[in-house]
Amino acid sequence: MKRIENVRNFCIIAHIDHGKSTLADRLLEKTATIAQRDMQNQLLDTMDIERERGITIKLQAARMNYKAKDGKDYVLNLIDTPGHVDFSYEVSRSLAACEGALLIVDATQGVEAQTLANVYLAIEQNLEIIPVINKIDLPSADVERVKQEIEDILGIDASHAIPVSAKAGIGIEDVLEAIVEYVPAPEDTSDKPLRALVFDSCYDAYLGTLAYFKIIDGSVKLGDKIKFMASKKTYEVVELGYMNPLRKQVKELKTGDVGYLSGSIKDVFQLVGDTITNAENPSKEALPGYKKAVPMVFSGLYPVENHEYQDLKEALDKLKLNDSSITYEPESSSALGFGFRCGFLGMLHMEIIQERLEREYDLSLITTAPSVIYKVTKTDGEVVMIDNPTNLPDPQYREKIEEPYVRVNVLLPNEYVGTIMELCQTKRGIYKNMSYLDNIRVNLEYEMPLSEVITEFYDQLKSRSKGYASLDYEYSDYKRSDLVKLDILLANEPVDALSTIVHKDSAFHVGQKLASKLKEIIPRQMFEVAIQAAVGGRVIARTTVKAMRKNVLDKCYGGDITRKKKLLEKQKAGKKRMKSVGRVEVPQEAFMAVLSIDED
Amino acid sequence: MSSLYVHIPFCVKKCNYCSFISFPSKKEAFELYFGALKKEFEHKVKEKLKTIYFGGGTPSVVPFEFYKSFKFDFADEYEFTFEINPSTVDLKYLKNLRSIGVNRLSIGVQSFDDTILKSIGRIHNSSQAIECVKTAQAAGFDNISIDLIYGLPNQTMELWQQSLQKATTLGVQHISTYGLKIEEGTHFGKNPPKGLPDEDLCADMYLRSVEVLEKNGFNLYEISNFAQKGKESRHNMTYWENNPYIALGVSAHGYQDGSRYYNTSDFGKYLKNPAEPEFSEKLTEDEILTEGIFLGLRMKKGLSLKEFKIRYNVDFQEKYAYVLNKYKDFFEQKNGRISLTTQGLMLSNVILSEFI
Numbered sequence: 001m002k003r004i005e006n007v008r009n010f011c012i013i014a015h016i017d018h019g020k021s022t023l024a025d026r027l028l029e030k031t032a033t034i035a036q037r038d039m040q041n042q043l044l045d046t047m048d049i050e051r052e053r054g055i056t057i058k059l060q061a062a063r064m065n066y067k068a069k070d071g072k073d074y075v076l077n078l079i080d081t082p083g084h085v086d087f088s089y090e091v092s093r094s095l096a097a098c099e100g101a102l103l104i105v106d107a108t109q110g111v112e113a114q115t116l117a118n119v120y121l122a123i124e125q126n127l128e129i130i131p132v133i134n135k136i137d138l139p140s141a142d143v144e145r146v147k148q149e150i151e152d153i154l155g156i157d158a159s160h161a162i163p164v165s166a167k168a169g170i171g172i173e174d175v176l177e178a179i180v181e182y183v184p185a186p187e188d189t190s191d192k193p194l195r196a197l198v199f200d201s202c203y204d205a206y207l208g209t210l211a212y213f214k215i216i217d218g219s220v221k222l223g224d225k226i227k228f229m230a231s232k233k234t235y236e237v238v239e240l241g242y243m244n245p246l247r248k249q250v251k252e253l254k255t256g257d258v259g260y261l262s263g264s265i266k267d268v269f270q271l272v273g274d275t276i277t278n279a280e281n282p283s284k285e286a287l288p289g290y291k292k293a294v295p296m297v298f299s300g301l302y303p304v305e306n307h308e309y310q311d312l313k314e315a316l317d318k319l320k321l322n323d324s325s326i327t328y329e330p331e332s333s334s335a336l337g338f339g340f341r342c343g344f345l346g347m348l349h350m351e352i353i354q355e356r357l358e359r360e361y362d363l364s365l366i367t368t369a370p371s372v373i374y375k376v377t378k379t380d381g382e383v384v385m386i387d388n389p390t391n392l393p394d395p396q397y398r399e400k401i402e403e404p405y406v407r408v409n410v411l412l413p414n415e416y417v418g419t420i421m422e423l424c425q426t427k428r429g430i431y432k433n434m435s436y437l438d439n440i441r442v443n444l445e446y447e448m449p450l451s452e453v454i455t456e457f458y459d460q461l462k463s464r465s466k467g468y469a470s471l472d473y474e475y476s477d478y479k480r481s482d483l484v485k486l487d488i489l490l491a492n493e494p495v496d497a498l499s500t501i502v503h504k505d506s507a508f509h510v511g512q513k514l515a516s517k518l519k520e521i522i523p524r525q526m527f528e529v530a531i532q533a534a535v536g537g538r539v540i541a542r543t544t545v546k547a548m549r550k551n552v553l554d555k556c557y558g559g560d561i562t563r564k565k566k567l568l569e570k571q572k573a574g575k576k577r578m579k580s581v582g583r584v585e586v587p588q589e590a591f592m593a594v595l596s597i598d599e600d
Numbered sequence: 601m602s603s604l605y606v607h608i609p610f611c612v613k614k615c616n617y618c619s620f621i622s623f624p625s626k627k628e629a630f631e632l633y634f635g636a637l638k639k640e641f642e643h644k645v646k647e648k649l650k651t652i653y654f655g656g657g658t659p660s661v662v663p664f665e666f667y668k669s670f671k672f673d674f675a676d677e678y679e680f681t682f683e684i685n686p687s688t689v690d691l692k693y694l695k696n697l698r699s700i701g702v703n704r705l706s707i708g709v710q711s712f713d714d715t716i717l718k719s720i721g722r723i724h725n726s727s728q729a730i731e732c733v734k735t736a737q738a739a740g741f742d743n744i745s746i747d748l749i750y751g752l753p754n755q756t757m758e759l760w761q762q763s764l765q766k767a768t769t770l771g772v773q774h775i776s777t778y779g780l781k782i783e784e785g786t787h788f789g790k791n792p793p794k795g796l797p798d799e800d801l802c803a804d805m806y807l808r809s810v811e812v813l814e815k816n817g818f819n820l821y822e823i824s825n826f827a828q829k830g831k832e833s834r835h836n837m838t839y840w841e842n843n844p845y846i847a848l849g850v851s852a853h854g855y856q857d858g859s860r861y862y863n864t865s866d867f868g869k870y871l872k873n874p875a876e877p878e879f880s881e882k883l884t885e886d887e888i889l890t891e892g893i894f895l896g897l898r899m900k901k902g903l904s905l906k907e908f909k910i911r912y913n914v915d916f917q918e919k920y921a922y923v924l925n926k927y928k929d930f931f932e933q934k935n936g937r938i939s940l941t942t943q944g945l946m947l948s949n950v951i952l953s954e955f956i
Contacts, residue, residue, distance in 0.1 A: 524799075526927070526947060549803030551949040554779040554824045556747070559605050559839050560853045561891060562860065568894060571953040 003185040006072065007256040009214065010183050011079045011095060013122060014104035015112040015470065019134040023104060023166035023175070024062070024078060030172045031064035031076070033244060063242040063258065068180045076179055077214075077242075077258040079199075095121055097199050097214040097258060100128040100183030102175065103156070107133045107141035107163070110441065111149045113411040113472035119154050130178050131161040137168045153437045186256030193283040194218035194226070196276040202322040207239060209265040209321060212258075213276055216287060219254040225279035226263065228271065229286040234279045235263025272324045295327050295343025296404070296475065297350055297454050298387040300368035300497060301357070302339030304579060304588065308363055309338045315361035316340060319353065326353055331388065335497045335581045336366060336591075341388055344370075347454050366579055368497045369594045372450045375402040375478050389499040392485045395536055401501075402478040403449050407432070410444040410461065412469035417442055419464045427452035428481075428503060447476055451501070455595055486511055488518070489532040489539075493582045500594050511541040513597035521590045524548035529584055601675045603651040603838040606637065607849030608659040609867070612688065616721035616787040617749075617780055621851040621865050622657040633850075633867075634666045636874035640848045641670065643875040648675040651835035658708075660684035664696040672701055679834045681706055681745075686732035687724035694739035704743040704833075705736050706776075712766040713759050716752050721787065733770045743831060745774035750805040752780050753793040760805050761812065768816035773831035775818050777809045806946060823898050823945050840899050842892040858883055889914060894952040902939025923954045 014020040064076040079097055095101065101122045105111055122129055131150050133143050143163050150158040162178055164171030200212040220226065220237060227234045239262040241249040253259045261276075275286040303312050316328050327343035344350040347370065354367050374386040377399040386392050392401075408429070412420055417434070421444065424431070429446035437443055448457075453473060461469050484507050488498035498518075502510045511533030518531050522545050533541040553567055578585040610630070611622040623629060649672055659682055674680075681704040682697055694705075709729040711717050717725055724732075729746075736744055746767055750760050767775050779802060782788045797805065810820050818826035822840060825833065838845050847854030851865040854877075861880035864870050869878075883891070889912045896903040908916050916938065917924065924931055930944030930951060940948060 526930075526950060546800075548947060548950070549800055550779075550806060550946045552779070552823060552946055553949060554777075554806070555781045556776070556778050556824070559845055559847060559855070560862075561839070561855070561895065562853065562862070564894065565891065565956070568949060568953040568956050571949045572956055575953070 002188040004188045004190075004254070004256040005185050007075045007077070007186055008100065008179050008183045009077045009079070009098045009186060009256065009258060010100040010102060010179055011098045012102045012104060013095075013115070013118040014134075015106070015109070015115045018104045018106040018109065018112075018115075019166045020104055023102070023132070023134065023164070023172075026166050026169060026172045027076075027078065027176065028062060028064060030176060031066045033062065033064045063244055063248075066176055066180070069177060070180070074180055075257075076176070079258065095125045095127060097197065098125075098127060098183075099186055100130065100179065102132050102179070103129050103150075103154075104132045104134050105146050105150060107135045107143055107146050108138050110142075110146050111153045111411070111437075112470035113409050116154065116409070116411070117472045117474075119156070128182050128184060129156055130175075130182050131156060131158050132175060133161055133163050134166055136163045137165040137170065149438060149441070153441075188255055189217040190219055190255040192217035193281045194220055194224075194276065194278040195283045195287055196220065197287050198228075198271045198274045198276060200322075201271040203318045204262070207262040207264070209271065210260050210262050211265075211271050211276065212243075212260045214258045215253055215255050217255060217283065218278065219252060220261070220276070220278070221252045222250075226261070226276050227279040227282060229275040229277055229282075231271075231274060233265075235265055237261050238264050271321070294475070295325065295345060296406075296450060297344045297346055297370045297372065298341055299344070299350060299370045300331060300333060300336065300339050300366075300388065301328075301342050301354070302333065302336040302366045302368075302497075302579075304364040304366055304577065306337045311361065312340065312357070312363055312365070315357050315363060316342075318361075319356060323353070325349070333368075333390070333497045335495045336368075336579065339366075343387070347458070364577070364588075366497075366588050366591050368591045369500055370454055371501065372404050372454070374483070374501060376400075377402075389485055389501045390496040392501060395484075400480050401483045403451060403481050403483065405430075405447050405476050405479050406450045406453055406473040407476040408444075408446045408448050408453065408471065408473045410446070410469050410471055411437070412442055412444065412465050413440050414442050416465040416469060417444065420444060420461065420469055423457075423460055423464055424448065427457055447479075448473075449479075449481065449503075450475075484535050486514070487534045488514065489530070489534060490518075490522075490581060490584045490586070491527075491529050492532075494534075495581055495586075497581075497591055498594075507535050508540050510594070510597065511535070514594055515541040515543045517593045517597050518590055519543040519545055521587055521593055522584065523587070525584060527583070601650045602645065602647045603835060603843070603845040604645060604649050604653070605835075605845055605847045605849075605852055605854070606641075606652070606654045606659075607847070607852040608654055608656045608662060608683075609633075609850050610661050611656065611658045612661055612685070612723050613721065614787070616719075616793075617782070619783045619786050620657065623867060625661045629867075630662050630666055632871050634662075634669075636871045637848055638669065640874040644846050644848065648673050649680075650675040650678050651838060652678070652680040653835040654682045654702075655706075656683055658683065658685045658688060660688040660693070664693055667697070667700060670700070674701060679704055679743075681833070681835055683708065684732070684736075685724060686729040689732065689735070691735050691739055694736055694741070698740055703741070704745070705741050706745045706747065707732055707736070709746040709767070710749045711752065711755075711759075712763045713755075716755055716759065719753055719793070720749070730766075730770065733772060737771060742773070744772040745776060745827075745833065746770070746772050747776045747778065749778050749780055750809070751797050751802045754795040755797060755805075757801065757805060757808065761808060764809060764812040768813065768818065774825070774827045774833065775813060776825050777806075777813075778824055779806070803946060807942070810942060819900075820942075821900050823948065837899075840895045842888070842895050858888065885912075888912070890955050893920075893955045897940055897948065897952060898945075900939060900945075902937050904937050906936055920955065923951070926954070927951050 012020045062078045066074045066076050068074055133146050135141055136143055147158040147161050150156050162171055162174045195217040196213040196215045198211045198213045202210050204210055222237055222240045224237045226237055239249060241247050242259040277283045303309055320326055325345050328340040331341040332338050354365055357363050358365055371387060371389055376384050376386050376393060378393055378397050379399050410420060424446045427448055429448040432445040432447055435443050458471055461471055482504045483501050484504050486500050486502050486507055487494050515531050515533045524545055526548055528547045529545040531543045532539045553564060575585060578587050609622045610625045614622055680702045682702045683706045685708050710722055712726045714725045748763055813826045817828055820826050821832050844856045845854055850863055850867055850870040853862045859880055859882050861877035864878040905916055930941055932939055932941050944951060
């Protein structure tokens, strides 16, 4: 097989916090892709939210030039990957564009649940895996133990594992050498017609829709007529380049290269997974695309101001280009007006999307409590999928409700097994297996309703294990459960956006907690507001927000009318941030209250 | 005819809750300041004065000689109010004030409980306050107002009731009751006091004021003000009726010819340029209208629908039907006037913000 000897495509896989982005920065620095003075910590994390939260959400690509010890010049293409369980879809996309992967393991933490999950993905893709043991400069680092774990748990030969400290800059050159030595060069099929796999896209105000791709066969030049094979759309390449890590324009890209192009694509359509070919010399067969990401968590997104509905729609259309895993469909709520029912990969994904919509598109949103998709069999035999609790058929029309279960893997030190098993039981987990990975580390397996996993499970897992337990889960199947719809009434009016589906046994507990949580959140109004939780029309909990008694400027202001007016304007602005549900002004966070009822 | 406010920004000591501009009393500063004030006075005051109000700060910390030289041209039936602090005046000072035309006093009593007075940083005690009222009466004043504050740290309903009762026995004609508000930049803002009464207790204290004072012949005529019949503050009514007033002195706010203006809060700047407001803006018709509403509805008598129509060329009931309906329990209408109920006054921020 002919290969392009001077190109290496690789990615970095790691558990969140194991130092992936820091290592990527060092590689960019060492190869002088970025001058040190221009270095902004964690360069590949371009979104503000990523830097603030210290996590990678979107995959990014960067091209480096490296002169190896063998005296030859190489082009190294790095594709960054996210580490959180919600984003395994993004991980699989970046893996498909590579021939090799750096597997980072924290020398103080060892192998964790997501490391395992991502390594399996990499093995499926036939990637060459190079173990890198990071944070060796820390006093609690135990390189030998971690090597042993890599061999025992992951079944990967760790004899070539490279000890590094990305933070202190130790071992960086060894990593670059290992990439050149172990990662296979991409196959050279430059004589074939162009085939490039689009692994990402985004919308740029000046350039229109941009496609990020890896060239599998052939080459592409500036000015070429190209065609997206699935969507059958044809464009002329008006800008071509690679990420360095900012966009750098070139005239041509060849087999094995990773780059981007602009074709002045003004409409917004689905690019990711599509194959780019040459319109005049097209390939016969498109590349296999990606497995479609399956949203697991659904919630309603509504503009606080009803007239922003159209803006929200446009923002979602554009965001979808950049994150094809979100799904959305228009829905309406009697309490919240018009909005969208959106599907997300997980809770973190949901938070990120909401935050991006608010920041990047300047919207003010209400997110309703997340729900999973329930499978409801009606008495007439019809089966309906319900992703919004409001739409649950009434009990007399229901034969049964099934809910999605996930297989949960928790990796944890053995001293926390007791408390975590207890937690899994309270979350309706079904015990499956427990295995010792070594003397200390335990893998717990449970089957658990997804709805329990997405509400507070992760936070409680972390707090009960002092941060040591790690979590991974994947969909398993639907199981029948005894579920009921819990309704909330404000001032005697049911508020559809506050309904949730809960297990019958916990309805009372959740109802009480939710009612008192809402009492804390909803400010006093001009009249007394009764908050009731009800199941099937029967009230199971009730609290009251007392009427506001006094809100008046009764201070001596003399002739300073401006100050009086400012105060009234402030009063008005405060009200605007709330949603009027019937006569009651409800703050945004009330719609997510069910997620935090077990706090403190 | 004009109304005039003059700000006297001097105090012996700043109180813990106060956010008004004031400076420590010094003779040199008085001289400079009154020099500037007179310039501003000559520049701005051209008409006969129907109401005058000297407020502060503490106007009474400034020796009488500084006030002597103002040449006021009074209208018939004028009202001239002067704010005093109980521990800063004596009979002679008060008689002197009468000699230049002062005919109404506003005394900053705040409370008749010595522990509370101390805790809020007042320099006088309860018996000095009582003495002060008697001295004022001896000097010939028959229109006296006292200020009281509720919602103070560690103030119980009982203590508030005692202060209210005491106030009604002194032979004064007007009582203002203000709710404590902790503001940024004040001593309390930086050192939040403990033991503040909550919203419910403050609401009850307000209701108790209405009950006790009205029973004793002091009628609520504005959110914070009670007066015997005919003794309402005419100067303050100017504000609430959205009528013009001239303002003099550092940080003072005025409203003339449809423009709102205020002077600098910078003492040095003011001395240099006393006749030049720091900020001035012409109000739009809309702004004048909304101000007319939110000021007018502070008064117990509210707005006259007919006068409103004539003055603003707007049918109040028609234009604000939405607000009137939304808060209908908090409005009352009689004799061609629309006004807030006592409950409505207590929640007026919520209601009045709807007009903005």
